[in-house]
Amino acid sequence: MTAVLAFVSVSDLVIGLSLGSRLFLIAVGLSLIFGVLGVLNFAHGAFYMIGAYVALVVTNQVVDNFWLAVIVGGLAVGVIGVLIEVGTIRPLYERLDGELDQLIVTFGFVLVIHEAVRFIWGSQPYSMDAPASLAFSVGIAGSTFSAYRLFVIVAAFVVMISLWIFITRTYFGSLVRGTSSDREMASMLGVDVPRLYTAVFFLGSFLTGLGGALAAPLQSVSPALGDQVIIDAFIIVVIGGLGSLSGAFVGAMFVGILQSIGPQFIAAGHIAIPFLAMVLVLLFRPEGLFGGIGE
Amino acid sequence: MSIRDESIGDRIGTFGREAIRNGWTRERFVLLGLLGLVLVSLGPPFQVYLFTEFLIIALFALAFNLLYGYTGLLSFGHAMFYAGGSYGLAIVLRDLQPHIADTIGSGIAPLVTFVIGGLIAVVGVLLLAIPIGWLSVRLEEIYFALITLAFGMLVYSFIIQNPQGLTNGTDGIIVTLGITEIGGTELRLGDRQTYYFLTLAVVLPSIYAIWRIVHSPFGTICKSIRESPDRAAALGVNVTHHRWMTFIVSAVFVAISGVLIAGLANVASPYHSHWTTSAIPVIATVIGGATYFSGPIVGAFVYLYVRWGISRYPVLEAYWEFFFGVMLIVVVLYFKGGAAGGLVLLQAWLLDVRTAYERGGTSEAWAFVRESAAEKQRNLSARLSNLGRSEPSEGAER
Numbered sequence: 001m002t003a004v005l006a007f008v009s010v011s012d013l014v015i016g017l018s019l020g021s022r023l024f025l026i027a028v029g030l031s032l033i034f035g036v037l038g039v040l041n042f043a044h045g046a047f048y049m050i051g052a053y054v055a056l057v058v059t060n061q062v063v064d065n066f067w068l069a070v071i072v073g074g075l076a077v078g079v080i081g082v083l084i085e086v087g088t089i090r091p092l093y094e095r096l097d098g099e100l101d102q103l104i105v106t107f108g109f110v111l112v113i114h115e116a117v118r119f120i121w122g123s124q125p126y127s128m129d130a131p132a133s134l135a136f137s138v139g140i141a142g143s144t145f146s147a148y149r150l151f152v153i154v155a156a157f158v159v160m161i162s163l164w165i166f167i168t169r170t171y172f173g174s175l176v177r178g179t180s181s182d183r184e185m186a187s188m189l190g191v192d193v194p195r196l197y198t199a200v201f202f203l204g205s206f207l208t209g210l211g212g213a214l215a216a217p218l219q220s221v222s223p224a225l226g227d228q229v230i231i232d233a234f235i236i237v238v239i240g241g242l243g244s245l246s247g248a249f250v251g252a253m254f255v256g257i258l259q260s261i262g263p264q265f266i267a268a269g270h271i272a273i274p275f276l277a278m279v280l281v282l283l284f285r286p287e288g289l290f291g292g293i294g295e
Numbered sequence: 296m297s298i299r300d301e302s303i304g305d306r307i308g309t310f311g312r313e314a315i316r317n318g319w320t321r322e323r324f325v326l327l328g329l330l331g332l333v334l335v336s337l338g339p340p341f342q343v344y345l346f347t348e349f350l351i352i353a354l355f356a357l358a359f360n361l362l363y364g365y366t367g368l369l370s371f372g373h374a375m376f377y378a379g380g381s382y383g384l385a386i387v388l389r390d391l392q393p394h395i396a397d398t399i400g401s402g403i404a405p406l407v408t409f410v411i412g413g414l415i416a417v418v419g420v421l422l423l424a425i426p427i428g429w430l431s432v433r434l435e436e437i438y439f440a441l442i443t444l445a446f447g448m449l450v451y452s453f454i455i456q457n458p459q460g461l462t463n464g465t466d467g468i469i470v471t472l473g474i475t476e477i478g479g480t481e482l483r484l485g486d487r488q489t490y491y492f493l494t495l496a497v498v499l500p501s502i503y504a505i506w507r508i509v510h511s512p513f514g515t516i517c518k519s520i521r522e523s524p525d526r527a528a529a530l531g532v533n534v535t536h537h538r539w540m541t542f543i544v545s546a547v548f549v550a551i552s553g554v555l556i557a558g559l560a561n562v563a564s565p566y567h568s569h570w571t572t573s574a575i576p577v578i579a580t581v582i583g584g585a586t587y588f589s590g591p592i593v594g595a596f597v598y599l600y601v602r603w604g605i606s607r608y609p610v611l612e613a614y615w616e617f618f619f620g621v622m623l624i625v626v627v628l629y630f631k632g633g634a635a636g637g638l639v640l641l642q643a644w645l646l647d648v649r650t651a652y653e654r655g656g657t658s659e660a661w662a663f664v665r666e667s668a669a670e671k672q673r674n675l676s677a678r679l680s681n682l683g684r685s686e687p688s689e690g691a692e693r
Contacts, residue, residue, distance in 0.1 A: 111620030271452035278445040
């Protein structure tokens with residue numbers, strides 16, 4: 001055990017947590033949407049990418065305010081999500097085999113968004129500066145980290161906690177939980193289910209857009225980004241449990257840390273391990289390691 | 296021996312007479328189709344290449360649709376069997392060709408190695424598909440799509456990892472088909488025309504085999520599972536077992552297409568096992584129409600030839616995926632029959648036009664055309680004004 005621990009440095013751990021934090025912001029929206037609507041949104045990674053590009057455009061061309069750019073990125077993706085949900089996913093709720101049709105439609109949007117992004121911004125990678133107020137370094141246990149990296153970790157924790165309070169403690173949250181466990185009953189009790197669905201889709205899209213914008217300074221922003229993160233997000237929500245918020249959080253941190261420390265242990269095994277974990281969870285605990293929504 | 300020959304000869308004779316005498320019979324269509332396939336080989340090399348690729352993708356999509364269209368399971372990991380076929384052939388060609396040449400002489404060794412490599416690849420994929428299928432068919436719907444995606448990416452990471460130099464990592468393995476000598480004549484397997492006929496000789500019987508499977512009692516049970524797994528189970532069908540068997544059959548035919556693509560592209564590439572490759576049969580099948588047997592074939596045709604058409608306009612060339620994304624969305628939302636369904640509707644409509652013509656000449660036919668166009672327009676505007684509302688529940692029993 002000590003031999004293993006010797007390999008894991010604090011710096012790897014922090015980088016892993018920051019990778020996990022950005023993955024959490026994608027996975028939590030994906031999980032929320034699946035938990036309530038039963039829709040597996042293949043385009044969620046593409047949404048994340050749009051968030052990053054919009055933040056980039058806002059800081060470079062509109063106003064040089066990072067925080068405003070992050071909010072605008074999240075809202076823009078939320079609006080795009082609502083348009084897609086109302087226009088193309090809503091007609092499929094009642095259809096037999098609707099779940100697979102929704103998966104195929106959202107996959108169609110993966111192709112459309114990928115090409116649209118390439119058309120508008122080109123294939124070259126962009127980089128984005130961290131906000132000036134956080135452009136300093138912090139030393140922890142002998143390693144130095146950019147303050148921004150630590151901020152992203154804190155932001156993920158804040159989002160997790162506020163979302164948890166929102167779902168378990170507010171009126172809207174109780175509607176979400178009720179609809180997620182029995183849609184027909186909720187509808188009979190007077191919940192406007194279509195509107196609630198749209199609201200949840202907005203929230204999930206907003207969170208992933210926010211994640212994309214927040215993570216933009218930590219990664220290069222290119223059209224390949226969406227395809228890379230969606231598979232990670234699938235792994236996370238499966239391991240944590242489709243629909244589970246805490247599952248998305250633990251799953252994201254697991255995958256993030258594995259991505260940062262994995263390469264040192266096993267040459268290329270770190271690519272295989274998440275998929276292996278995904279297969280095992282699907283076979284033995286298809287509902288995920290953590291229960292349903294709000295847990 | 297002689298009896299058998301005669302009967303085959305007789306059958307061909309009857310077939311030929313039928314084709315010539317009795318107007319537009321099925322025999323004549325088959326004969327013309329075969330003639331068309333031969334004529335394709337005389338086209339420019341690039342066209343021959345494109346058509347060969349179309350045949351391979353058509354088989355890939357058709358095999359995928361055995362599972363999706365006929366038992367209702369959407370796999371997002373069929374690339375693992377496609378790559379399995381490619382790598383099986385490539386590894387045999389790389390490692391065993393010298394041994395085979397030593398045993399049977401270097402003349403026909405390349406052809407024999409290709410055949411042996413193809414067989415080993417298919418058997419290898421079969422052995423892979425048995426356990427993976429057994430585990431995967433326990434899950435349904437989204438969960439089945441996710442577990443096949445995970446298995447597919449496991450195979451991808453295995454190939455990337457390059458265990459003991461077997462798969463040559465991210466570079467993949469170059470496939471060289473070599474020159475076969477039979478009785479003094481040289482046969483270059485890698486030649487576009489030769490490879491086209493080889494592909495044809497493999498793909499046509501495979502399509503026929505799939506046709507027979509779909510129209511056998513086994514295929515009928517598969518369709519009953521697609522319509523309603525619960526009712527099929529109530530009638531005594533072992534749903535899981537049937538899905539497992541279909542999974543294996545589907546994987547085997549995908550492996551055949553994988554073997555062929557390695558020979559065509561001259562490489563077994565890890566890209567062939569990535570999930571984006573698994574999306575190709577999904578796109579082709581959905582656009583073509585999953586509920587029709589010919590849907591995946593039509594879809595593969597659309598996939599390759601629309602892509603080729605787009606590539607002729609440099610402005611659009613780089614963005615061809617955009618159009619397929621739009622097609623996927625439109626087909627799923629408004630036209631589940633896909634391109635094959637469209638062809639069926641078109642045929643029915645043309646027959647109606649002909650009936651109108653026979654009833655009252657050109658004016659009657661023209662009136663029918665205008666009337667049906669107006670009706671289509673009304674339907675379309677009604678649909679558009681309904682946009683954003685949930686469909687009337689066709690699946691209410693669920």
